[in-house]
Amino acid sequence: MKSSHHDHNIPSTPGKFKPEKSNLYHRFRLHYSHPTKPTFWGFVFLCLIFIIFLNSSPSDQPLKTQSWGGSEWEKRVKSSSKIRSKSGFSVLVTGAAGFVGTHVSAALHHRGDGVLGLDNFNDYYDITLKRARQDLLQKSGIYILEGDINDAVLVKKLFEVVHFTHVMHLAAQAGVRYAMKNPKSYVHSNIDGFVNLLEICKSAEPQPAIVWASSSSVYGLNTKVPFSETDRTDQPASLYAATKKSGEEIAHAYNHIYGLSLTGLRFFTVYGPWGRPDMAYFLFTKNILKGKAIRVYESGDHGTVSRDFTYIDDIVKGCLGALDTAEKSTGSSGKKKGDAQFRVFNLGNTSPVSVSDLVSILEKLLKVKAKRRVMKLPRNGDVQFTHANISLAQRAFGYKPTTDLQTGLKKFVRWYEGYYGLRKKSHH
Numbered sequence: 001m002k003s004s005h006h007d008h009n010i011p012s013t014p015g016k017f018k019p020e021k022s023n024l025y026h027r028f029r030l031h032y033s034h035p036t037k038p039t040f041w042g043f044v045f046l047c048l049i050f051i052i053f054l055n056s057s058p059s060d061q062p063l064k065t066q067s068w069g070g071s072e073w074e075k076r077v078k079s080s081s082k083i084r085s086k087s088g089f090s091v092l093v094t095g096a097a098g099f100v101g102t103h104v105s106a107a108l109h110h111r112g113d114g115v116l117g118l119d120n121f122n123d124y125y126d127i128t129l130k131r132a133r134q135d136l137l138q139k140s141g142i143y144i145l146e147g148d149i150n151d152a153v154l155v156k157k158l159f160e161v162v163h164f165t166h167v168m169h170l171a172a173q174a175g176v177r178y179a180m181k182n183p184k185s186y187v188h189s190n191i192d193g194f195v196n197l198l199e200i201c202k203s204a205e206p207q208p209a210i211v212w213a214s215s216s217s218v219y220g221l222n223t224k225v226p227f228s229e230t231d232r233t234d235q236p237a238s239l240y241a242a243t244k245k246s247g248e249e250i251a252h253a254y255n256h257i258y259g260l261s262l263t264g265l266r267f268f269t270v271y272g273p274w275g276r277p278d279m280a281y282f283l284f285t286k287n288i289l290k291g292k293a294i295r296v297y298e299s300g301d302h303g304t305v306s307r308d309f310t311y312i313d314d315i316v317k318g319c320l321g322a323l324d325t326a327e328k329s330t331g332s333s334g335k336k337k338g339d340a341q342f343r344v345f346n347l348g349n350t351s352p353v354s355v356s357d358l359v360s361i362l363e364k365l366l367k368v369k370a371k372r373r374v375m376k377l378p379r380n381g382d383v384q385f386t387h388a389n390i391s392l393a394q395r396a397f398g399y400k401p402t403t404d405l406q407t408g409l410k411k412f413v414r415w416y417e418g419y420y421g422l423r424k425k426s427h428h
């Protein structure tokens with residue numbers, strides 16, 4: 001694992017401004033020791049504004065122009081993408097330093113597929129965790145390139161260097177409540193970034209088949225349980241959901257016009273080792289262990305709030321199943337040559353568990369009583385329940401989740417205690 005010192009030196013969306021930034025700090029110091037002119041404080045003020053601008057939310061920053069290219073770099077890209085089994089794939093995995101991306105990349109590599117990761121390492125949550133996942137993949141020879149899916153020059157270059165057979169597109173701005181703080185990050189990654197990727201895939205020779213992550217959140221306020229793929233999804237409850245729903249429609253248009261093979265996977269509350277620190281089960285674990293109170297939501301009339309929690313290994317099997325049954329794209333030279341596959345699947349667990357039962361399971365596993373603060377579910381993005389009908393995925397590629405919440409959380413807690421326990425020791 002890299003030291004935290006190293007990690008703190010990596011900006012969220014590092015870019016060309018970096019040298020100027022240190023230069024500015026330098027100039028600031030020089031002026032500070034010789035405050036001769038009255039305009040000095042004006043200059044300081046401008047500097048502060050500029051520094052605040054540099055440290056603002058990731059989506060407001062220019063795309064990074066990190067040093068890439070050259071023969072050594074190409075060698076690395078090619079070697080990571082190299083297929084090592086008969087009839088294996090060469091897969092570009094976006095969001096590879098993310099929770100699902102790391103697990104899917106490892107599984108693909110393990111069975112002999114070539115994998116190249118792409119991730120912008122944004123600071124939506126702890127970057128140290130993303131770096132640790134990167135280190136993990138690097139140990140088995142998987143290269144995660146640091147870059148944004150909006151960087152057309154970089155992504156185009158990747159398709160020139162490697163003829164990817166498939167794209168596993170998992171990069172996104174996830175989370176529901178963060179949209180109140182940084183709405184544009186959803187548009188940046190989930191809409192602009194997706195369109196940029198599709199544009200490049202449509203012109204690539206050969207066109208890859210694309211499997212991408214949609215979300216159970218597309219089922220909005222007017223969907224009845226269990227959620228089936230043909231149900232209405234026209235009343236999103238959050239900006240996140242609205243951008244994921246747009247993604248499905250944008251994908252359909254690219255399938256229709258350019259013959260791109262596209263498969264959307266609607267994940268239902270994925271959890272497990274190396275999971276996302278912004279999600280309830282992760283936050284609960286952290287706060288229960290610290291003896292801090294946790295917020296347990298209930299609906300307006302004291303009803304339960306429940307989720308169809310799905311264990312990461314089951315999701316990975318679903319992702320691989322979708323890749324394995326994806327047909328080739330039909331277009332060439334940016335033109336459609338025939339109808340191509342377009343599919344959307346639920347990937348859930350089919351057994352919703354209430355948030356209060358989730359807390360009880362965690363209490364048992366952690367052997368600590370939680371300080372529960374029961375609160376009404378705020379109407380800022382979360383729906384009251386989710387429940388997947390998975391019969392479509394079952395029929396198409398034998399998708400069958402096998403891990404219940406108790407078993408899966410046990411594995412998560414074991415990972416959590418190991419990861420944070422060991423880290424504490426190595427820092428003291």
Ligand SMILES: NC(=O)c1ccc[n+]([C@@H]2O[C@H](COP(=O)([O-])OP(=O)(O)OC[C@H]3O[C@@H](n4cnc5c(N)ncnc54)[C@H](O)[C@@H]3O)[C@@H](O)[C@H]2O)c1
Pocket residue numbers: 094095096097098099100101118119120121122130147148149150169170171172173174175188189193213214215216217266267268269270271276
């Ligand atoms: N985990 C869940 O419960 C869940 C549920 C439904 C849908 N999903 C979807 O599954 C996918 C993976 O989710 P996850 O839980 O692994 O989330 P994650 O945040 O851990 O992973 C996403 C990764 O994408 C990267 N990324 C974001 N914007 C990018 C950009 N513009 N360019 C390059 N990289 C970028 C991030 O740095 C991050 O590492 C996402 O599309 C998410 O919306 C997840």
Ligand SMILES: *[C@@H]1O[C@H](CO)[C@@H](O)[C@H](O)[C@H]1NC(C)=O
Pocket residue numbers: 226228229230389390391392
């Ligand atoms: C589940 O989905 C399948 C296929 O889309 C559908 O035929 C079936 O009626 C659904 N089941 C329920 C209980 O809604």
